[in-house]
Amino acid sequence: MKPRIEVVAIDCLMLRLFDEIAETNMPWMLAASERLRICFAEYLTDLVPSYTTLMVHYDGLALTPAQARERIAQALTDLRPETQNLGQCHVLPVWYDLSVGPELALLAKRTGWSVSEVIRRHSEHQYQVFALGFAPGFAFMGLVEEALAAPRLATPRKRVATGSVGIAERQTAAYPAQSPGGWNLIGRTPSALFDREREGYSLMQPGDRVQFAPVSRAEFIRLGGDDTPQEVLA
Amino acid sequence: MSRLLIQASNPFCLLQDAGRFGVRHLGVTQGGAADWMSMAWANWLLGNSPDAAVIEITLGGLSVIARDDCTLALAGADLAATVDGQALKPWRSFSLRKGQTLTFTQPMSGARTYLAAPAGFGAPQVLGSCSTVVREQLGGPDGFGRALAAGDELSYGGAAQPLRELPSRYLPEFSPKPLLDVVLGAQIGAFSGQSTFDAFNNPWTLDSRADRMGIRLLGPALVYQGAPMISEGIPQGAIQVPPDGQPIVLLNDRQTIGGYPRLGALTPLALARLAQCLPGEVVYMRPTTQDAAQRQQVAFMQRFAE
Numbered sequence A: 001m002k003p004r005i006e007v008v009a010i011d012c013l014m015l016r017l018f019d020e021i022a023e024t025n026m027p028w029m030l031a032a033s034e035r036l037r038i039c040f041a042e043y044l045t046d047l048v049p050s051y052t053t054l055m056v057h058y059d060g061l062a063l064t065p066a067q068a069r070e071r072i073a074q075a076l077t078d079l080r081p082e083t084q085n086l087g088q089c090h091v092l093p094v095w096y097d098l099s100v101g102p103e104l105a106l107l108a109k110r111t112g113w114s115v116s117e118v119i120r121r122h123s124e125h126q127y128q129v130f131a132l133g134f135a136p137g138f139a140f141m142g143l144v145e146e147a148l149a150a151p152r153l154a155t156p157r158k159r160v161a162t163g164s165v166g167i168a169e170r171q172t173a174a175y176p177a178q179s180p181g182g183w184n185l186i187g188r189t190p191s192a193l194f195d196r197e198r199e200g201y202s203l204m205q206p207g208d209r210v211q212f213a214p215v216s217r218a219e220f221i222r223l224g225g226d227d228t229p230q231e232v233l234a
Numbered sequence B: 001m002s003r004l005l006i007q008a009s010n011p012f013c014l015l016q017d018a019g020r021f022g023v024r025h026l027g028v029t030q031g032g033a034a035d036w037m038s039m040a041w042a043n044w045l046l047g048n049s050p051d052a053a054v055i056e057i058t059l060g061g062l063s064v065i066a067r068d069d070c071t072l073a074l075a076g077a078d079l080a081a082t083v084d085g086q087a088l089k090p091w092r093s094f095s096l097r098k099g100q101t102l103t104f105t106q107p108m109s110g111a112r113t114y115l116a117a118p119a120g121f122g123a124p125q126v127l128g129s130c131s132t133v134v135r136e137q138l139g140g141p142d143g144f145g146r147a148l149a150a151g152d153e154l155s156y157g158g159a160a161q162p163l164r165e166l167p168s169r170y171l172p173e174f175s176p177k178p179l180l181d182v183v184l185g186a187q188i189g190a191f192s193g194q195s196t197f198d199a200f201n202n203p204w205t206l207d208s209r210a211d212r213m214g215i216r217l218l219g220p221a222l223v224y225q226g227a228p229m230i231s232e233g234i235p236q237g238a239i240q241v242p243p244d245g246q247p248i249v250l251l252n253d254r255q256t257i258g259g260y261p262r263l264g265a266l267t268p269l270a271l272a273r274l275a276q277c278l279p280g281e282v283v284y285m286r287p288t289t290q291d292a293a294q295r296q297q298v299a300f301m302q303r304f305a306e
Helices: A023-043 A065-076 A104-111 A115-124 A217-222 B036-044 B193-201 B268-274 B290-305
Strands: A004-009 A012-016 A044-050 A053-058 A089-094 A126-132 A139-142 A157-160 A164-168 A171-174 A179-181 A184-188 A209-214 B002-008 B013-016 B054-058 B063-066 B070-078 B081-083 B086-088 B092-096 B101-103 B109-116 B153-156 B179-184 B204-210 B214-218 B238-240 B248-250 B262-266 B282-288
Touching: A004 A065, A004 B179, A004 B262, A012 A065, A023 A044, A023 A053, A023 A065, A023 A126, A044 A126, A053 A065, A065 B290, A104 A115, A104 A184, A115 A184, A115 A209, B002 B070, B036 B054, B036 B070, B036 B109, B036 B268, B179 B268, B179 B290, B193 B282, B262 B268, B268 B290
Parallel strands: A089 A209, B179 B282
Antiparallel strands: A004 A012, A012 A053, A044 A053, A126 A139, A126 A209, A139 A171, A157 A179, A164 A171, A164 A184, B002 B063, B002 B153, B013 B054, B054 B109, B063 B101, B070 B092, B070 B109, B081 B086, B081 B101, B179 B262, B204 B214, B204 B282, B214 B248, B238 B248, B238 B262
């Protein structure tokens, strides 16, 4: 780790901790986030973590850029990776099926594996939440093993169903709400990913870990899932 | 409690305040008034807090009827507003009698105007704000991201204030070909020498692809020569340059992270000016530093303390 501080905007600085995406970044990212929250206290407007960086948006009327840099430096002093509070581990039930995950076929073809092998490989790894973005509660997770990595669709779908689980390059994610999207869909989760009434709003927070658990259609329906085929929406 | 009935509206008439903060790490966009300065003046005219809930009207199309005698304020673009057919200029508070109709028709100068009410319009707070983000289904009159629609009734509760106008020395000019200050960002050195010259020495024309997420600028193609970027947080006013070389200024409803290189970010004063530009208008960009911009902003904010 070689931290650098960069100018982003009048009241924003970027703390760049790493140059590469890696699961081993997260204990450092979590530790730095916690320190920044303490050092900026009420002057912190927003803290946006993403893979290798932490964007610090602070109250620019209360702090000069130099004072903000000082606080970041203070936050980094004797920084140790977080080992105790490594974020929650979520188990997300997923109904993997061609009707809700049409690209299961494409991934089987690309890898030369059977559909059930693709499902087994995707659900056996415990993923890290690197960042949330694109939409409220949309968690970018990784790393998907190299063989399963696949580029986004050339033409994004106009409507991807709520709960859809997809792969793009070496990342995986689930759509919290129906939206346009270009990820390779492989299944659907019945879990509510973003809920304005819930404490913390988003099921997954940066730094959390996620394990996907294959479930049957019956179990998916019992858990409140909507089995409308993807092709009806797109 | 007084009320205002929406008689006509369109998807660009939105309840707004300063926006949502403290939730961007969850992928929730900032939202809020695109021209923060006009919103702040509209509220100042009524003695409100600067970020009390207002109606943001873009280009026109709103018509409201007063259900009670009231005092409101208008700041921002001149959208040819009329009260029962009588012209009403912005940058002032004004009275409506019960039954009178206030209508906004078309842009005469600027693009967005802000209608404020004593103590702000009442609306549900969702994640700390009533700001309307249609895409995220957050905020607005019912909390689910809906634009204002005919038949909506907005209430407000503050006491009437004496009528006032914005002192003429503070009136924004909206003069053509504005110069927009850019705080240079970390990737500035990774654009070609020609591109950094072009960025700050050429006119940029606003494209018709402009909304609350961003405004695309048309001009010479800018060439980024650095390594591909990993997605990172994007600030308000960021000027990102996608592979086609045509910059996009990211506004209030932008996505929270992204991986395009950036020239930097507009200052808040430049953003307020850009938010009043229409497609086809020309702007220039001028580099500044974070320190100079911050001192300018602190000094500017003194105006609202009067």
